Amino acid sequence: MRNLSPTLPAIRFLRAGLVAAFAFGFGSAFNPAFSQDSEAASEPTPAEVAAVDEEQEVHDVAHFPIDKPELLNWSFAGVFGRYDQAQLQRGLQVYREICSSCHSLQYVAFRTLAGHGGLGYSEEQVKALAAEYQITAGPNDDGDMYERPGIPSDHFPSPFPNPQAAAVANGGAVPPDLSLMAKARAVSRGPVWTIIDFFTQYQEAGPNYIHALLTGYGQEPPPGVDVPEGTHYNPYFIASASLAMPPPLSDGAVTYSDGSPETVDQYARDVAAFLMWTAEPHLVERKRLGFQVGIFLIVFAGLMYLTKKRVWSKEPH
């Protein structure tokens, strides 16, 4: 063992170096001061660059959002998660009465509003709802486009004929399509929570974000945070300190028929749940099948283990 000894200091030295490396790396995760001399690999848009630069210098906020979203209890979370049918219907109402004036829902067909696991409307109700929309169809035999009432196979029509029209009407910012919004936004939870989330099945970052954003308006920007004209301060916005969308909800703006509270908070919860459904319409089916598959696999694995034990019982290994 004598020739081991000269290598031990080398091992210690390497260990110390690696500990330093990890301290640097993880230190950066918690201490924004580390991230001052940034040489970002990507090139954000000029607006984002301006916002980020000012934020970092004046305020020492390296990463958006400024505040993390509140974690809410959702009926669709967890192994036995199910959509709350009444909540989805209220969320659809909020979308139709408020969001739909600017935001499209292009991947959602009216027909999917019927059936189990989701909003649960009857086919007659879906037909009636679709017919309330005017859909541009055609061209007809004369070569002309024409308007006709919607049918269940149509998708929600866009409020604007094209992205350019949407941009002009909204001060240059195109309101994004909302179909996938609940899966397209997630505030980073940091390395530790990311690992814990694997075991707790946290998959509700999207609806939590939507709720936080919709309820996050109306706060005074902290001193030093510059809010450009035509934008609105919101500490939950994922990309900068303020966004072009004005506060869309206000208490009493939508009249519920089921007696639910007519508050911004309730509207935000309902529309966030609805948008989770538009992003993941087969969620309930997925979780139900997953439970069945899981039970099967666990029983199967148990039987395989016993078989394996039996087969190997006479062979030392």
Add this chain to the structure above:
Amino acid sequence: MEGHSTYQPTNGAAKWLERRLPVIGLVHSSFVAYPTPRNLNYWWTFGAILSFVLVAQIITGIVLAMHYVPAGSMAFNSVEAIMRDVNFGWLLRYLHANGASLFFFAVYIHMFRGMYYGSYKEPREVLWILGVLILLLMIAAAFMGYVLPWGQMSFWAATVITNLFSAIPLVGTAITEWLWGGFSVDSATLNRFYALHYLLPFMIAGVVVLHVWALHVTGQNNPLGIDIKSKKDTVAFTPYATIKDMFATVVFLILLAWMVFYLPNYAGHPDNYIPADPLKTPAHIVPEWYFLPFYAILRAIPNKLAGVIALFSAIAVLFVLPWLDTSRVRSARFRPIYRQFFWIFVIVCIGLGYLGSQPAEGGYVIASRILTAYYFIHFLIILPVIGLIERPKPLPNSISESVLQGSGGGATATTTGSEG
């Protein structure tokens, strides 16, 4: 080492076929009578798991290909159609996407097992090299597959990675534009990536056949790293290895099911649910988690060309690993110093993965540089040197002796694991 076939066809049809094409005998000698060391632990089941995942990826992939449209204007919409309208399309897509993640998870365990037990050493060098070749093909296949949904991350990952080739002096731009089929990542790029993504798995399957062939010529390594000395050291592949592999595969399927049914987007990036937009760069462009260590190495180097060289070297160095490790003892069980460095190396790889997920700035860059340097030092300095200065523990005389005695060493110390 090749198991001599004890297969005797009993019925007429089998006899008829066996005289003309002894394929049943081949399967019998390879997967039934094939002698496998009796002391293999569960780290050895990942070969079977990987074979299963490859087949599962090909099957789900072929069905997805029936519904997917590889055109810039329709790719994203067709994926959404799969998710919403195709019967169990969501299941197929989540299986395929998470299957890819777990494919890499399993292949990394498989490789670390090979490193820990010295499975790449004489006479298994070619077996190891074929494995690294499979990893290379997997990386290409996974990267191109990630581009297909044509979301923001798909598009920008394709842009970042294809741009690496522009670092090549003189011909870089020409090569990059040739890869793109245009002057930027566009529909033409997507279309060819789709064609290649469909091709590569079958190339992987071909190399897997060679990999298994090489394995069956040299025989499996085992946790003791010593050669098989007699029939007593082995058991027949079927039923012993088969049942163990099947049990491990089912356990692995539980993990896959956990992800597919309850965490289907855990391994993905939210930005990939935003359609590709060439005019809008995401704040942080990150690859899939299984590429993060390599991505950290790429970004650790300030010079683009040098970064690209480091990236490719990180994989290339694996090809020569059998000759960098100078110790003739295979298993880390008998190598007290190497065992420490092995675990340090594992932690460094995980650390690089974490750093790859963070923005390339400040302390992250410094840490990436230290760990990148260590990654190469491990292969180029530590492995050759400790092989020379380390005194291994005594090796047991045979697998059967060790198994019957418990896990202790044998009476006669030998420093070489490759005699006999």
